[in-house]
Amino acid sequence: MAQSVASIALHGGAGPDPSKNYDKHEAHLRELARDAHKRLLDGESAMDAIVWAVKQLEDSGLYIAGRGSSPNANGEYELDASLMDGFTRRAGAVAAMRGFRSPVEAARAVMRETPHVMLVGAGAEEFARAQGLERVDDPADYYKPASDKKLATGELGHGTVGAVAMDAEGHLAAATSTGGVINKMPGRVGDSPVIGAGTWADKRVAVSCTGQGEFFMRAAAAADVSARIRYGGQDVEEATLGALQDMKRQGGDGGMIAIDGRGRVVMPFSSSGLKRACVHKDGRVESGVF
Amino acid sequence: MKRLTSAICFSALLFSAAASAQDNPEWAIALHGGAGVIERGDMSPAMEAEYRAALEDALRLGAGQLEIGASALDAVEVTIRTMEDDPKFNSGKGAVFTAAGRNELDASIMDGETLNAGAVAGVTRVRHPITLARLVMTDSPHVMLAGSGAETFAEEAGAELVTPSHFFTERRWQSLLRALEEKGLPAPDRPEGVPAPEEETVDDAALDLMEREHKFGTVGVVAVDREGNIAAGTSTGGTTAKLWGRVGDSPIIGAGTYASNESCAVSGTGTGEYFIRLTVASAVCDHVKYKGEDIQTAADAVIHGDLTELGGDGGVVAMTPDGAVAFSFNTPGMYRGHLRAGEEPKVMIYGDED
Numbered sequence: 001m002a003q004s005v006a007s008i009a010l011h012g013g014a015g016p017d018p019s020k021n022y023d024k025h026e027a028h029l030r031e032l033a034r035d036a037h038k039r040l041l042d043g044e045s046a047m048d049a050i051v052w053a054v055k056q057l058e059d060s061g062l063y064i065a066g067r068g069s070s071p072n073a074n075g076e077y078e079l080d081a082s083l084m085d086g087f088t089r090r091a092g093a094v095a096a097m098r099g100f101r102s103p104v105e106a107a108r109a110v111m112r113e114t115p116h117v118m119l120v121g122a123g124a125e126e127f128a129r130a131q132g133l134e135r136v137d138d139p140a141d142y143y144k145p146a147s148d149k150k151l152a153t154g155e156l157g158h159g160t161v162g163a164v165a166m167d168a169e170g171h172l173a174a175a176t177s178t179g180g181v182i183n184k185m186p187g188r189v190g191d192s193p194v195i196g197a198g199t200w201a202d203k204r205v206a207v208s209c210t211g212q213g214e215f216f217m218r219a220a221a222a223a224d225v226s227a228r229i230r231y232g233g234q235d236v237e238e239a240t241l242g243a244l245q246d247m248k249r250q251g252g253d254g255g256m257i258a259i260d261g262r263g264r265v266v267m268p269f270s271s272s273g274l275k276r277a278c279v280h281k282d283g284r285v286e287s288g289v290f
Numbered sequence: 291m292k293r294l295t296s297a298i299c300f301s302a303l304l305f306s307a308a309a310s311a312q313d314n315p316e317w318a319i320a321l322h323g324g325a326g327v328i329e330r331g332d333m334s335p336a337m338e339a340e341y342r343a344a345l346e347d348a349l350r351l352g353a354g355q356l357e358i359g360a361s362a363l364d365a366v367e368v369t370i371r372t373m374e375d376d377p378k379f380n381s382g383k384g385a386v387f388t389a390a391g392r393n394e395l396d397a398s399i400m401d402g403e404t405l406n407a408g409a410v411a412g413v414t415r416v417r418h419p420i421t422l423a424r425l426v427m428t429d430s431p432h433v434m435l436a437g438s439g440a441e442t443f444a445e446e447a448g449a450e451l452v453t454p455s456h457f458f459t460e461r462r463w464q465s466l467l468r469a470l471e472e473k474g475l476p477a478p479d480r481p482e483g484v485p486a487p488e489e490e491t492v493d494d495a496a497l498d499l500m501e502r503e504h505k506f507g508t509v510g511v512v513a514v515d516r517e518g519n520i521a522a523g524t525s526t527g528g529t530t531a532k533l534w535g536r537v538g539d540s541p542i543i544g545a546g547t548y549a550s551n552e553s554c555a556v557s558g559t560g561t562g563e564y565f566i567r568l569t570v571a572s573a574v575c576d577h578v579k580y581k582g583e584d585i586q587t588a589a590d591a592v593i594h595g596d597l598t599e600l601g602g603d604g605g606v607v608a609m610t611p612d613g614a615v616a617f618s619f620n621t622p623g624m625y626r627g628h629l630r631a632g633e634e635p636k637v638m639i640y641g642d643e644d
Contacts, residue, residue: 120436120437126534127533185430186439187443189432189435189436190433195569196566197543213433217407218407220572223573224576
């Protein structure tokens with residue numbers, strides 16, 4: 001008999017602009033978290049629930065992922081995503097992929113349908129075509145960039161969406177998806193599609209990160225959270241805060257959502273904020289932006 | 291591969307003793323040239339001697355740099371460059387072919403002092419992917435660039451470009467044709483600008499060995515310099531007949547490469563997908579950092595523990611800032627060697643050498 005508890009957390013990116021109002025984003029995240037939580041209680045797996053939630057986030061156009069992505073310096077929309085199943089430790093990722101509606105769905109197809117973990121660029125597109133995944137035929141019409149911010153030279157962007165969940169079986173899963181910011185260097189791969197950097201799930205913890213991706217890659221941040229729990233004896237709160245503090249010392253900021261093996265949710269950040277919402281295992285809904 | 295794993299594990303465990311020195315050396319370098327089913331009798335004595343000489347030459351090159359005060363990062367880069375130019379190894383010239391008949395190269399490098407890192411994936415015209423990875427680290431705000439974007443950056447950053455035929459070798463091409471035939475996939479056209487097939491002959495025994503040893507061929511180097519800083523780098527052509535822009539662990543910081551002065555420097559080689567799913571390189575460092583294990587214990591815990599349990603094959607070379615070196619692998623062999631200040635180079639291939 002499965003336990004009748006589950007928990008889920010979602011994020012819509014770190015580093016919100018303090019001069020802007022994000023009520024719409026917060027309400028959207030709360031609603032999605034509630035719906036995804038209900039799916040979990042109805043017996044949906046953590047993997048299915050996070051893919052469903054991330055697809056909604058991608059399609060909303062509210063965040064820098066999926067429909068809300070911005071074109072890179074070549075005027076093209078290059079998207080990245082990854083996911084990991086904590087029970088089997090299987091994982092999938094796509095990077096610098098153009099022309100498909102749901103990067104997270106493509107990442108799941110890589111996990112399910114290939115012996116590989118990560119596919120990039122034109123090869124990933126060829127695979128997605130062969131899988132019959134939904135295409136974006138007219139990028140100029142489809143994409144509605146959620147951010148009009150242009151990056152200064154050397155500046156690192158923040159936009160990402162992600163989800164982590166523990167299902168009624170106690171299994172964990174994590175997913176992260178990102179679009180781009182205006183003028184992103186073509187071919188740049190951030191932490192979002194990198195297993196261990198932007199996304200991680202095992203039996204101890206599921207993590208999805210957002211922030212200055214290069215710092216998360218150098219720290220292998222998402223996997224570091226698990227290592228702190230496994231080898232350092234830390235709890236999920238100490239582990240995520242410790243990982244963020246280490247990166248802050250290196251000069252990088254961002255946020256994380258994480259759920260441990262008992263369903264405890266944390267959503268810490270070291271940036272100006274983190275668009276976030278969760279449903280704790282007691283059913284309590286929590287959300288915030290700053 | 292899988293059927294061999296359980297039989298091999300036990301012997302590999304016995305053969306993975308640490309090569310740690312009594313006193314900390316002034317500098318040290320260690321490398322691998324790929325792991326796999328490499329067993330005594332597979333290679334002709336002449337071929338084996340060639341591999342040993344190549345490993346020793348690479349070690350001496352990097353060691354010479356460290357001796358005159360070069361940084362660990364420089365030593366890692368220069369050593370991998372010479373291995374990238376050596377057609378015996380699956381990186382740079384001599385890389386394996388994708389199913390489409392291309393050489394798509396991946397590399398990464400990490401500086402243990404600053405935690406700066408650079409990586410490239412799927413480049414086809416860059417002579418030294420390891421140098422491009424270092425340029426990503428030093429000359430861009432990013433850590434990883436992939437595909438054509440990485441090559442545009444290579445042009446801007448002044449990395450040496452070559453025509454794709456530079457990477458061609460007859461035996462890798464024949465190996466691709468065999469792999470595609472086995473999979474029932476169509477053979478691509480022979481690349482432009484390469485020698486006609488009859489000019490170089492390849493015997494079947496050599497191909498057999500290559501397919502086993504280079505199922506996950508990679509080169510990787512770790513080093514500690516006179517300042518006590520460590521660095522790691524990895525470069526590869528990936529797997530024969532790979533499809534769809536597959537990226538393995540080599541260009542993934544944390545999976546195939548990791549370095550931190552707080553813990554250790556690691557380069558891995560093996561079934562890349564498993565290395566990614568376990569973040570093998572950073573996991574070895576986590577054992578050192580959070581559990582306080584010595585480098586051999588840490589490397590063995592990840593390779594003979596987690597990796598073997600999950601069903602992955604391969605190995606790592608790892609080094610701590612005090613110059614202690616560990617090799618750990620669950621395959622019958624791994625091309626490998628180390629050289630520390632004041633010592634003679636040590637080069638090994640089979641599991642029973644240490």
